[in-house]
Amino acid sequence: MxxxxxxxxxxxxxxxxxxxxxxxxxxxxxxxxxxxxxxxxxxxxxxxxxxxxxxxxxxxxxxxxxxxxxxxxxxxxxxxxxxxxxxxxxxxxxxxxxINGSPVKPNDMKIWGTAFFERWGEMVGKMHSVSKSYSPNNEHLQWFQNTVLLNIESIPLNPQLIQMWNTYKKEFYKLPISIENFGLIHGDLHYGNLLITGNEITVIDFGDCEQHWFAYDVAIVIYHIALTVSKQEREKFVKSFFSSFVNGYVRENSDTSFFSNIDFFINYRQLYSFTYHSLYADKNLITEQQLLHLKDMEASIVNERPFLDFSVL
CATH class of the missing domain: 3.30.200.20 (Phosphorylase Kinase; domain 1)
Structure with a gap:
């Protein structure tokens, strides 16, 4: 504070x-x-x-x-x-x-539905499209300069998680980089960083923006959207959401070849989220329920259970 x-x-x-x-x-x-x-x-x-x-x-x-x-x-x-x-x-x-907008609430059925999901996808597609033409005056953080990644060896984590971080880092270096799949991303595109004004979605909080793969931006959306429903409902809901999201996305960015990496980045997001909250959460304010959720996340990651037990594609 x-x-x-x-x-x-x-x-x-x-x-x-x-x-x-x-x-x-x-x-x-x-x-x-x-x-x-x-x-x-x-x-x-x-x-x-x-x-x-x-x-x-x-x-x-x-x-x-x-x-x-x-x-x-x-x-x-x-x-x-x-x-x-x-x-x-x-x-x-x-x-x-x-912005005189309203926060997005998953239980607000007036907003939370196909039309909103398509507009969300359209907005992300436009952001990625505009990112391709941007020539910055000042250098932006590259993915490997992320604070969490730079400090991973000094964070008090389960050694298995440290090893997973190192594995992901090696895999990142193998991924192709081109103007079509890599550029400036928002880096935290969950629904809590959206405001609604009429039919317009406004994006806020660009504090995690960095040079990264566009697939990671989309994976973040899916990871957090999946958390709004029970595990039993996830496959049906996520696939329906993703179908609507893609319909909007391709209106602004027609190249979706990088979507093949989304499942990989969804699992990475779970590791990142667990590590971030372990590092930055105020231990004096964390609730018992949140603590149990973190323990469940850690067990899932250590046991190499994919966050989603199905592919979004």
Whole structure:
């Protein structure tokens, strides 16, 4: 959680009283809505976790996507002409427009269905299509520069999981790379990072964007969508979802040859998710149910059980 001194310094720089702010969330409680008449969103970041150059790269890509018709949250320059606003030597903040949209809820049958799944696929397809034409001013993180992957040997994990990480890393180096299958991805495209305004889907939280395979972006969508139903319902639901998703995706990006790698990346996502939560979850706030879920995930991974016992294709 962001301490009160840092929060108050940010609000003071913006000339906004704390009474006109609201915590929105973020993995570390670092995202706030600020303002009274004109509201926008502020994210407070630590340099050690989010290097400034990487953050600038993320914001420039967001601006590019927005300018090319992809419905994403737009970064703002709230003071001067810079995206990055310094707080002290360790922390800084960035700002985004406030989207007056509604969060996606899997139990909301007015939204959760074929039409929404197709629009979701269309949005991801357009993002990948636009990514192919993007020439960044600043270098973006490559998949092998991911913080989790860089620190894997020092994370207190089951040795079998460490070995699996090393195996995946070797497999990644064997995968083909081309403009059609590899580029900048969102990196965390679960439904919690979507907002709905009318019929439009807006994507938020690009904090995990990196150079990776497009198949991983799609696999993340499927992994998290599968968690919304019981294991007994997964095959029928996931295959129905994927059919609708692909119908939308190909409207914007017709090359789906990389889809053959989706099953591989779904299993990788489970390993990544378990490792990430083991590393970053606040042990003082984790619930008994969440702890049991993590133990179940670990057992499944160690025993090499695929996350889905069927292929999505």
């Amino acid at each position: 962001v301490n009160e001194t840092i929060k108050n310094e940010v609000f003071a720089q913006l000339g906004i009283p704390p009474t006109d702010t609201k915590l929105l969330g973020g993995y570390n409680g670092n995202v706030f809505e600020v303002g009274r008449n004109v509201k926008f969103v502020v994210k407070i970041l630590e340099r050690s976790v989010n290097p400034v150059n990487s953050q600038i790269s993320e914001l420039e890509w967001l601006a590019y996507l927005h300018s090319h018709g992809v419905s994403v949250v737009r970064p703002l320059r709230v003071k001067g002409n810079e995206y990055i606003q310094q707080i002290n030597n360790e922390t800084y903040f960035v700002a985004y427009e406030k």
